[in-house]
Amino acid sequence: MSGILIAIVLLTILALFFGVLLGFAAEKFKVEGDPLVDQLEALLPQTQCGQCGYPGCRPYAEAIAGGEKVNKCPPGGTATMEKLADMAGVEPEPLTVSEEVQVKKVAYIREDECIGCTKCIQACPVDAILGTGKQMHTVITDYCTGCDLCVAPCPVDCIDMLPITPTVKNWDWKLNAIPVQMLEEDTKC
Amino acid sequence: MAFKIASSPHLSRNFQTSTLMQRVILCTLPGVATQCYFFGWGVLIQVALAITVALISEAIVLQLRKRPVADTLKDNSALLTALLLGIAIPPLAPWWLTVMGVLFAIVIVKHLYGGLGHNIFNPAMAGYVMLLISFPVQMTSWVAPMMLASQPADLLGSLQLIFLNPSASEVEAYKLGFDGIAMATPLDTIKTDLSMGLTSIESLTKSIFNDGFGVGWFWVNMAYLAGGLAMLKLNLIRWHIPVGVLASLFICASVGYLLNPDTHVGPLLHLFSGATMLAAFFIATDPVTAATSVRGRLLFGALIGVLVYVIRTYGGYPDAFAFAILLANLCAPFIDHYIKPRTYGHRSRS
Amino acid sequence: MLTLLEQIDKGTLWRAIGGIHPPEQKVLSNTTNIASLPMADEYVIPLPQVGDNATLAVSVGDYVTKGEVLTSGSHFGYLPVHAPTSGHIIHIEQRPSNHASGLPVLSCVIKPDGLDTLSDKVHPKLALTDIEHLSNQEILSKIQQAGIAGLGGAAFPSHIKLNPASDIELLIINAIECEPYITSDDMIMREQSDAIMQGIAIVHRLLKPKRLIIAIEDNKPQAISIMQQALSRSVLPEDGVRITTLPTLYPSGGEKQLIQILTGQEVPSGAIPAQLGILVQNVATCYAIQDAVLRNYPLIERVVTITGNNVAKPGNYWLPIGTPISHLLSQTNFKGLDTDKVIIGGPMMGYALYNDSAPTLKGTNCILLPDANEMAPEQKELPCIRCGECAVVCPAQLLPQQLFWHSKAQEYDKAVSYNLNDCIECGCCSYICPSNIPLVEYYRIAKSAVKNEIEEKKQAELAKQRFELRTQRLEDEKLAREAKQKEAADRRKANMSGTDKDAVAQAMARIKAKKEAEANSEVASSAPTDKRDAVAAAVARAKAKKAAQTSPEKLEASTTQDPVDDKKAKVAAAVVRAKAKKAALKTADATLPENDSEATESIPDAPVAQIDDKKAKIAAAVARAKAKKAAHKAVDTSAIEPQSDTETSKPVPDTPVAEVDDKKAKIAAAVAKAKAKKAALKAADATEVQNHAATSEPATDAPIAEVDDKKAKIAAAVAKAKANKLAKQAKLDNGKD
Structure with a gap:
């Protein structure tokens, strides 16, 4: 009988002790804010393209934290989707839109066709288009996220999405894929 | 004109895995020869049987895994695994024991883990341990050295014993010494004697210890030591693991012997009996399952030495290298994770 | 020491x-x-x-x-x-x-x-x-x-x-x-x-x-x-x-x-x-x-x-x-x-x-x-046996095989944690490797990937900042606009107590429009009197254009707009016309000498525009200059096709259209026509009888375009678009032949 009593007392003391410990820890190491949204947002490509149906990347990150599906970000591709799923603790799902070939593109305005309507400037989420009314516009390629949003509003269809041409500076070391190109047939030897 | 492109460096030492394995195999030859001299044809028969089974099973598994068969067989790794297992199995053990051990080593331990380079455990030792645990009777009945045996086995006799199903009494006959007492390995003898209350000095008076280290075993170990030194000379292995193993075993044995010479055997007996030299130079140095950094390898070796001493002295088995190596294999990733060299230009982790 | x-x-x-x-x-x-x-x-x-x-x-x-x-x-x-x-x-x-x-x-x-x-x-x-x-x-x-x-x-x-x-x-x-x-x-x-x-x-x-x-x-x-x-x-x-x-x-x-x-x-x-x-x-x-x-x-x-x-x-x-x-x-x-x-x-x-x-x-x-x-002969890469020789020869004291595992598995963050970036790519590890693994190549690829990842992170951060700034700015502008509207409304209320209500209301509307135009200076392309209508019109036009490209039939329904008396629109019209001319000129020169006369006819078109606005005239002058230049350039080209006659005749009717008060509709028409012409030009190379029929259609359409009525013009554009299609079809057929 006393054995049972001792056990009960011991367990009670232990339970109290750990309860106090946990309570203390919860107070002491309390985490402010919702870092999940920040972490999710950090994973998103920040193209601000709105293809997910949210006005920008942060709202989508907030939506994912609130239970939205992780497969609505075409610019991020499958890789981003997997990371998002991992971070949000959900199962990865195939992307809603079929993933395009992951070549980074930037907008390019055919400048002699531009009529200076500023529609693309208003559409650009990251202010990467320079120009004013009736003046030719141009894309600041360094700032362009390749989101595509300026292409549709253009009344004269003078905006193209062109893949970034590889140069010596931004060239990637992938030996099997060295963009070997003969500029001119050299006949000298 | 356009030319071939390739990534630098364009030079290579041109010294390949297959050459490495081949040379290691050559370095075991003195030891194998000595073992044959003392324990008869059985050793060679077991080695040949193991190699045959290993090559066939490796070829089949590679086929099943859809890997290039001929190219991979040429890397000689299966050959080396089979050789080491063949040496370790008692010379007159029945054939199915060897076959089973080799199959386990090659198919399960090596290929099911991803093949060469991906196995966690040393295949030869894992196969040996599997046999030792599953068939303790067959695996611990080592034959008496030829010169002490009452009935040394000739080639034909050995073949018969291995491949036909001999009766227990027939096998027993080969284990008997000329004094009619069943012989065991020196370490086994000491273990039994100590457990029966004899002191180690009393035990050493037995005929198996005629030359102080156990007949034959000393020379077998010396031969493997010579092979090991040759490997060091040829840069086939680095010194860290063997030195780690031998030094830690020596230190542990010395300490034990100094504390209580009656119940502990001397350090030299530890170093020159059983599988010490074979394991220290040929088995523990298997790079796939060992630690990789320099300090990590010293620690890896030292761990094996300590484990061997502990198991030999306090455990249930007379020799312990197989267990020690498998346990150290388990620790290798852990060692690698914590022991990293300090990269150039980085402060050491404080 | x-x-x-x-x-x-x-x-x-x-x-x-x-x-x-x-x-x-x-x-x-x-x-x-x-x-x-x-x-x-x-x-x-x-x-x-x-x-x-x-x-x-x-x-x-x-x-x-x-x-x-x-x-x-x-x-x-x-x-x-x-x-x-x-x-x-x-x-x-x-x-x-x-x-x-x-x-x-x-x-x-x-x-x-x-x-x-x-x-x-x-x-x-x-x-x-x-x-x-x-x-x-x-x-x-x-x-x-x-x-x-x-x-x-x-x-x-x-x-x-x-x-x-x-x-x-x-x-x-x-x-x-x-x-x-x-x-x-x-x-x-x-x-x-x-x-x-x-x-x-x-x-x-x-x-x-x-x-x-x-x-x-x-x-x-x-x-x-x-x-x-x-x-x-x-x-x-x-x-x-x-x-x-x-x-x-x-x-x-x-x-x-x-x-x-x-x-x-x-x-x-x-x-x-x-x-x-x-x-x-x-x-x-x-x-x-x-x-x-x-x-x-x-x-x-x-x-x-x-x-x-x-x-x-x-x-x-x-x-x-x-x-x-x-x-x-x-x-x-x-x-x-x-x-x-x-x-x-x-x-x-x-x-x-x-x-x-x-x-x-x-x-x-x-x-x-x-x-x-x-x-070194090219040899097949064998599995790594973890021999550790690479770590022994590495002058940077890295663990090349760990780097190799992680690089190969594309776990670049782990590779970086093994100090991938301290690799000097000296090649010692590849040289010594008994398994012929091109380690340095793996590291280079991994390094490139890591570099790109960092670059992308930076880009993403930049994009985010710019997006946030923009959102903030738009928000501020909206607030400012609302405040102004409210202010204006208040003033109007105050003024309502005055006598001439109608006049005041009109003045108010004007002020409001002006202010809006000022506040929304970015949206400077169309500052019409009635902004909303204009925007709607623009949208409608854009839609119409797109529709014209895909299905011309839809066009008729969607392109009715109110006329807007706006200088800017005129200028735009002029520019479009100029373009149309340019295209016409090119075609003209590319054809027989007879066409030259027709092409020159198109030059006087600009005066025909007779728009009071100076700007429009200047634009027209510029356009003419361009047209001439183009003509010079095009002299060399020598596609001698009778079909192009009919095409070059098109610009003639185009410009009268510009005289019509409703410019916007004209612009739309002009753009459509210009496009039609371009397409037709392309088709022109293909010398097919079918082309005759196809291209003659626009010629008949053109007079219709002179009619004041916009709808008719649009219809003309539609017809032209159809003609294009036919022309294209003809070209295709030609190609098939």
Whole structure:
């Protein structure tokens, strides 16, 4: 009988002790804010393209934290989707839109066709288009996220999405894929 | 004109895995020869049987895994695994024991883990341990050295014993010494004697210890030591693991012997009996399952030495290298994770 | 305990970590003196900085003398490029680069006149005493103007390196040349030791280091003794200057490795040696510095080792920078096939070149032409057996096999945690690997990926910031607008109490419109009186246009709009018309002479527009000018097709349309027509009878367009679009035929 009593007392003391410990820890190491949204947002490509149906990347990150599906970000591709799923603790799902070939593109305005309507400037989420009314516009390629949003509003269809041409500076070391190109047939030897 | 492109460096030492394995195999030859001299044809028969089974099973598994068969067989790794297992199995053990051990080593331990380079455990030792645990009777009945045996086995006799199903009494006959007492390995003898209350000095008076280290075993170990030194000379292995193993075993044995010479055997007996030299130079140095950094390898070796001493002295088995190596294999990733060299230009982790 | 400087004076060497001893093969090329090659047919000088921080100073057709500068710039990182010989510039265009990628870069191609006339800026060599009066800044500027970059391979601008932020205690002259095969530094030391010492003296004067070490590997005994003699003859102080011999080991010539061997110190990861008070300068660069400072002779040639079993005349050559590799291959009797490699640099770190029309660069110290048996045969990659040899030879003390696992699995963050970025790509690990794993290639790919990832992160962060700023700005503007509207409404309420309500209301509306226009200055394209209507109209138009392209039928329903009396719209109309004309003109000229008259008819169209607005007139004038230009250009083209007659007649009816008050509709029509014309033009080439029918349709449509009614015009556009389609179809059919 006393054995049972001792056990009960011991367990009670232990339970109290750990309860106090946990309570203390919860107070002491309390985490402010919702870092999940920040972490999710950090994973998103920040193209601000709105293809997910949210006005920008942060709202989508907030939506994912609130239970939205992780497969609505075409610019991020499958890789981003997997990371998002991992971070949000959900199962990865195939992307809603079929993933395009992951070549980074930037907008390019055919400048002699531009009529200076500023529609693309208003559409650009990251202010990467320079120009004013009736003046030719141009894309600041360094700032362009390749989101595509300026292409549709253009009344004269003078905006193209062109893949970034590889140069010596931004060239990637992938030996099997060295963009070997003969500029001119050299006949000298 | 356009030319071939390739990534630098364009030079290579041109010294390949297959050459490495081949040379290691050559370095075991003195030891194998000595073992044959003392324990008869059985050793060679077991080695040949193991190699045959290993090559066939490796070829089949590679086929099943859809890997290039001929190219991979040429890397000689299966050959080396089979050789080491063949040496370790008692010379007159029945054939199915060897076959089973080799199959386990090659198919399960090596290929099911991803093949060469991906196995966690040393295949030869894992196969040996599997046999030792599953068939303790067959695996611990080592034959008496030829010169002490009452009935040394000739080639034909050995073949018969291995491949036909001999009766227990027939096998027993080969284990008997000329004094009619069943012989065991020196370490086994000491273990039994100590457990029966004899002191180690009393035990050493037995005929198996005629030359102080156990007949034959000393020379077998010396031969493997010579092979090991040759490997060091040829840069086939680095010194860290063997030195780690031998030094830690020596230190542990010395300490034990100094504390209580009656119940502990001397350090030299530890170093020159059983599988010490074979394991220290040929088995523990298997790079796939060992630690990789320099300090990590010293620690890896030292761990094996300590484990061997502990198991030999306090455990249930007379020799312990197989267990020690498998346990150290388990620790290798852990060692690698914590022991990293300090990269150039980085402060050491404080 | 000796101090570091004392130990350096004693010549103490520290233990080198890792390293290998590949077969040296230096004898191939270091037995003959440095020679020259006959002049090439052309020299290709890459202009990497043009468009970045330099501008072209020459143009095609210019005559340049040897050593004349081709670019200009004022950026502190600007490195001039000079003509390596005298001659005419025949091209400035994209040429294959001497780079592992072989991607084209902007290059200046010079056709030599064979005279090799030296630029008049180069003067006879001065003595060191003659430049004593020059300030350090003047010397650095001379070095910069000579375009001197590190000749060891990295080609970092020397004037930046020689102007460090911190004091330099130890200057190391790197004459190690640890790569197999290369002997260019060896040979230049043997032949130009005194000039090199002068160069070192200049560097010594600039930096005033406490100690100076000339480090040479012990496989160059001749160079060591010659340099020793030259040192004793030189003006360099005896104290604190020494030649140190290092045991041969690859890669002890790497900057970080050399510092470690000579001083026992390690350059912190991500830092430069100058932070330790150490500076390493290549020995050949010192020669070039001497040339630049004492002779004003720019860096236009260098010693290049051409070696390997595939070349009949291996040796060292003074090569003008910009010499095409193909030229020197033919001059040295290259006997390889295209299955052989052309390696720029040594066998350990050099890259294989794909295209031999690439030129030599300032950093090109060796061209290695090995035959098929000389280099490692291509072998299949075997599984890693974790032998750890790579970790033993790694001079950076990395764990190459861990890096390999992670790089292969594309776990780049883990690879980075194993200090991937400290890999110097020396190739020791690949060299030693018994499993033939191309480790360095894996690391390069991983490094590229990591670099891209960081770049993308940065881009994403930037995009996010800009997006947030924009959102904030739009929000602010909206608030401001609302406030103004409210204010205006309040005022109107106040004014409502006045007498003439209607007038006030009208005035209010005007004010409001104006303010809106001001507030929304960004949206300046259409500032109509009634903004909303206009926007709606624009939207409708855009839709209509798009629809016209896809399904012309839909057009009719969607393009009815209100007329807007707006100047801007007029201008736009004019521009569109001008474009239409341009197109018409082009077609006109491309056809029979008869068409010319028709084409000229289209020119008077612009006056026909008769719009009071000056701007429109100007636009029209511009358009005419353009049209003329186009006409001139197009004279050459000679597609003689009767169909085009009908097409060119189209612009005639177009312009009257412009007279109509409703401009917007016209614009739409014009755009549609212009497009139609373009398409038709394309189709015109295809000489098919079907085209006749198709293109004649627009001709009949055109008169209809003159009608004031907009709908009719739109219908015309639709018809034209249809015509296009037909034309296209015809073309297609034609193509099929």
